[in-house]
Amino acid sequence: MRRREFFKTSVGAGFAAGAALSMGGYEKLWASPAASAKYDMVAVMGGNPDSMFDIGIQELGGMGMFVQKGQKVLVKPNIGWDVIPELGANTNPALVKRIIEHCFKAGAKEVYVFDHTCDNWVNTYKNSGIEKAAKSAGAKVVPGNSENYYQAIEIPGGIKLKTAKVHEILLEADVFINVPVLKDHNSTRMTACLKNNMGLVWDRGYWHSNNLHQCIADYALYEKKPALNVVDCYNVMVKHGPQGVSKEDVVQMKSQILTTDWVAGDVAAAKMLGVDPQKIDYIPIAHKMGLGNMNLESLNIKRIKM
Amino acid sequence: MTSSFLRKFRIVFSAIVLVCFMLVFIDFRSLIPVKYINYLFYPQFIPSAVKYFNLKTVAAAGFLVVVLLTLLSGRTYCSFLCPLGIGQDVNSRIGGKIRKKFRRFGFKKPHTIVRYTLLSITIGATIIWGIYLLTLLDPFSIFGRFGTFFVKPVILVVNNFLANIFGKFDIYTFNHIDIKGFSLVIYSLPVAFLLLISIMSLIKGRLYCNMICPVGTLLGLLSKISLFRIKFNESECTRCGRCSLACKSTCIDFLNHNVDVSRCVDCFNCITSCPEKALSYGLVGSKSTEQKTDESKRRFIAGSMLMLLGVSQYSKGQDKRAPVPKRESTVKEAITSPVCPPGAGSIEHFNKHCTACSMCITACPNNVLIPSVRQYGITGLLQPVMDYHRSFCTFNCTVCTEVCPTSALNPLLLEAKKLTQIGKVNFIKDNCIVKTEKTACGACSEACPTKAVYMIPYEGNLVIPETNQDICIGCGHCEFACPTIPYKAIYVDGNPVHLAAKKPEIKESEITTPVEFPF
Numbered sequence: 001m002r003r004r005e006f007f008k009t010s011v012g013a014g015f016a017a018g019a020a021l022s023m024g025g026y027e028k029l030w031a032s033p034a035a036s037a038k039y040d041m042v043a044v045m046g047g048n049p050d051s052m053f054d055i056g057i058q059e060l061g062g063m064g065m066f067v068q069k070g071q072k073v074l075v076k077p078n079i080g081w082d083v084i085p086e087l088g089a090n091t092n093p094a095l096v097k098r099i100i101e102h103c104f105k106a107g108a109k110e111v112y113v114f115d116h117t118c119d120n121w122v123n124t125y126k127n128s129g130i131e132k133a134a135k136s137a138g139a140k141v142v143p144g145n146s147e148n149y150y151q152a153i154e155i156p157g158g159i160k161l162k163t164a165k166v167h168e169i170l171l172e173a174d175v176f177i178n179v180p181v182l183k184d185h186n187s188t189r190m191t192a193c194l195k196n197n198m199g200l201v202w203d204r205g206y207w208h209s210n211n212l213h214q215c216i217a218d219y220a221l222y223e224k225k226p227a228l229n230v231v232d233c234y235n236v237m238v239k240h241g242p243q244g245v246s247k248e249d250v251v252q253m254k255s256q257i258l259t260t261d262w263v264a265g266d267v268a269a270a271k272m273l274g275v276d277p278q279k280i281d282y283i284p285i286a287h288k289m290g291l292g293n294m295n296l297e298s299l300n301i302k303r304i305k306m
Numbered sequence: 307m308t309s310s311f312l313r314k315f316r317i318v319f320s321a322i323v324l325v326c327f328m329l330v331f332i333d334f335r336s337l338i339p340v341k342y343i344n345y346l347f348y349p350q351f352i353p354s355a356v357k358y359f360n361l362k363t364v365a366a367a368g369f370l371v372v373v374l375l376t377l378l379s380g381r382t383y384c385s386f387l388c389p390l391g392i393g394q395d396v397n398s399r400i401g402g403k404i405r406k407k408f409r410r411f412g413f414k415k416p417h418t419i420v421r422y423t424l425l426s427i428t429i430g431a432t433i434i435w436g437i438y439l440l441t442l443l444d445p446f447s448i449f450g451r452f453g454t455f456f457v458k459p460v461i462l463v464v465n466n467f468l469a470n471i472f473g474k475f476d477i478y479t480f481n482h483i484d485i486k487g488f489s490l491v492i493y494s495l496p497v498a499f500l501l502l503i504s505i506m507s508l509i510k511g512r513l514y515c516n517m518i519c520p521v522g523t524l525l526g527l528l529s530k531i532s533l534f535r536i537k538f539n540e541s542e543c544t545r546c547g548r549c550s551l552a553c554k555s556t557c558i559d560f561l562n563h564n565v566d567v568s569r570c571v572d573c574f575n576c577i578t579s580c581p582e583k584a585l586s587y588g589l590v591g592s593k594s595t596e597q598k599t600d601e602s603k604r605r606f607i608a609g610s611m612l613m614l615l616g617v618s619q620y621s622k623g624q625d626k627r628a629p630v631p632k633r634e635s636t637v638k639e640a641i642t643s644p645v646c647p648p649g650a651g652s653i654e655h656f657n658k659h660c661t662a663c664s665m666c667i668t669a670c671p672n673n674v675l676i677p678s679v680r681q682y683g684i685t686g687l688l689q690p691v692m693d694y695h696r697s698f699c700t701f702n703c704t705v706c707t708e709v710c711p712t713s714a715l716n717p718l719l720l721e722a723k724k725l726t727q728i729g730k731v732n733f734i735k736d737n738c739i740v741k742t743e744k745t746a747c748g749a750c751s752e753a754c755p756t757k758a759v760y761m762i763p764y765e766g767n768l769v770i771p772e773t774n775q776d777i778c779i780g781c782g783h784c785e786f787a788c789p790t791i792p793y794k795a796i797y798v799d800g801n802p803v804h805l806a807a808k809k810p811e812i813k814e815s816e817i818t819t820p821v822e823f824p825f
Binding site: 043082118119123140146148186187188205206208211213238239242243245246249250252253254255267272273279281296 | 466470476482703751753756761787825
């Protein structure tokens with residue numbers, strides 16, 4: 001049973017009711033309205049992180065397609081490293097801020113932002129600029145530094161990854177918006193949509209030691225899938241990823257990919273980076289497992305240049 | 307100056323000092339600016355003396371200020387500035403409340419032989435062998451260890467309790483911090499001192515300060531020629547003995563109108579206790595004629611004596627539960643030297659100047675420092691050492707170098723720290739997941755801030771780590787991130803003498819800003 005759920009419901013309605021609710025009922029909350037979006041993917045180029053999102057989300061039919069009135073939203077950027085926004089190691093704070101604003105405009109009751117950082121979390125939240133940006137837009141910035149915040153979940157059908165501990169805020173949110181930053185990655189070649197999930201879990205060392213690519217694909221089976229993926233390709237780290245060493249590692253691509261299909265999002269992102277998606281093992285694996293479509297030709301894609 | 311005011315002043319002043327010290331040693335969120343910590347530590351006798359003899363700068367001469375203060379006013383340091391002394395006063399006060407009926411201090415003979423022997427041995431040993439005995443007996447460092455070992459964990463437990471409660475209502479002012487301890491051996495020494503000092507002060511007032519503490523004994527010697535001291539107005543004194551009973555240093559021989567200045571810590575309790583106002587604090591030699599107003603009863607009730615509380619385990623690192631790879635690693639890491647914190651320059655310098663006050667352990671935002679057991683040998687017991695299984699040294703940080711009161715660690719600018727090589731990376735291919743499991747990993751290279759660990763093509767689509775020791779700074783992030791057990795596939799071996807790392811080579815990228823979507 002989930003700790004937060006247990007506490008809240010048992011205060012209000014008693015133990016039995018609380019148990020019943022937290023055991024079931026999630027599926028309805030997670031019914032995806034994304035099926036009716038106009039495009040499978042919208043790619044925008046040439047603007048600022050926030051203005052590109054304005055246009056992209058409008059083309060998809062507005063944030064109202066994904067967020068209903070009164071819902072709780074988790075916006076999950078990549079906040080991995082203790083570096084400044086210009087170095088492209090973390091999602092652009094201006095983009096995070098604009099997404100949160102759209103969520104509230106669509107009637108979101110609460111918006112949460114968190115990541116399981118690699119560097120010291122206090123400094124990383126601060127120096128990435130995301131804590132400040134998210135708070136100024138009215139979101140709650142949630143710590144992810146302690147195992148205490150993570151709850152065990154099961155991944156039915158996972159080949160290598162059958163269980164994981166995910167942050168309780170993911171379980172609590174009604175809508176999950178995945179906001180990775182596109183980066184080179186020393187080991188998996190690239191990090192974007194699927195790899196961003198490693199920040200949702202506690203025990204990622206397990207992934208590293210048990211076939212990383214398979215684990216990344218396996219996790220995508222988990223039922224709490226993102227309603228929307230927004231890949232930040234504004235400042236793109238093209239080498240020395242995922243942390244980067246200097247500003248020379250970054251190329252300003254001024255682009256953004258919005259998609260409901262995270263495998264397709266990763267394929268498009270790989271092409272931005274100039275990497276063959278077939279060489280990024282977790283992409284073909286996820287495609288074969290039916291987690292998304294890696295054939296962009298068969299998708300309805302809107303491309304916009306600003 | 308009215309003498310009756312002195313005791314009140316002492317209580318308020320020392321309470322503020324004690325609270326400040328306590329806050330500094332439990333500040334697990336690094337809320338207190340380093341600047342203020344340095345102000346607070348400046349007049350601490352032993353740390354300042356160690357620093358002065360190392361750097362020979364006036365800026366480190368806080369202990370000389372204390373010497374002058376003592377020559378002027380007696381052992382006021384012990385009552386006003388020493389956190390361990392003030393802590394004992396609080397404890398003694400509690401002892402007095404519990405044992406009100408039958409605790410009377412009275413006049414006792416000094417433990418002359420014990421205290422001067424201990425002082426001589428401490429000074430002698432420090433000059434001949436090094437800082438080791440001082441590490442054990444320095445009151446500031448003892449207090450620091452109490453704060454770090456016993457009080458901070460309690461604060462963390464409270465913090466976690468609050469974090470849990472508030473977190474359930476979506477309030478994240480407090481955040482949960484995983485609690486993980488030092489090894490139990492580490493606790494034995496601080497626990498022994500905690501018991502010794504708290505029991506002594508509970509029953510016998512300032513006995514520890516007047517028998518064991520080398521700083522107390524040394525300042526006691528100096529105060530024998532101090533200008534200001536407690537004096538009797540013999541014509542007023544009725545020899546009622548109240549002053550003697552109130553003296554926690556047991557140094558007032560009221561029958562002979564004599565105060566043992568070498569033990570008097572200038573707490574001024576005697577002045578307040580005297581119904582005839584026959585005691586005063588003033589220039590030596592001058593007649594005591596001061597008229598004092600009647601003193602109200604004791605009002606000061608000390609805050610909770612957190613020192614007495616303690617749980618044995620805590621931490622704040624980013625510790626991860628050990629993952630479970632399919633098979634265990636087989637090659638043991640070949641560690642030749644421990645890793646000591648940046649700013650030390652060398653392990654030798656560090657061992658010579660660190661009094662193990664634990665301030666850096668508390669201040670480290672990543673909680674990578676632990677008190678050593680055997681890493682530096684028995685003489686380096688409790689001196690902080692990097693533990694890369696527990697955490698790693700965060701790249702953008704110099705806090706430990708800034709808070710060190712003894713100059714065991716000297717301040718480093720961030721840019722200098724980023725090029726200070728405290729150890730070197732070593733890769734054990736036979737332990738590496740990529741080789742043993744034939745699957746991708748790269749956790750080490752991902753973590754490396756300088757790319758001293760990078761990936762090169764291996765079999766098929768796989769890449770495997772390779773290292774460049776020249777640009778490695780020994781931060782240990784690779785070792786911490788490596789998921790193999792029981793031995794790591796990558797580890798940092800300490801540099802006995804810290805070296806300068808080369809700057810990572812910077813090349814422009816070949817990829818350019820796109821003008822068309824590549825898909």
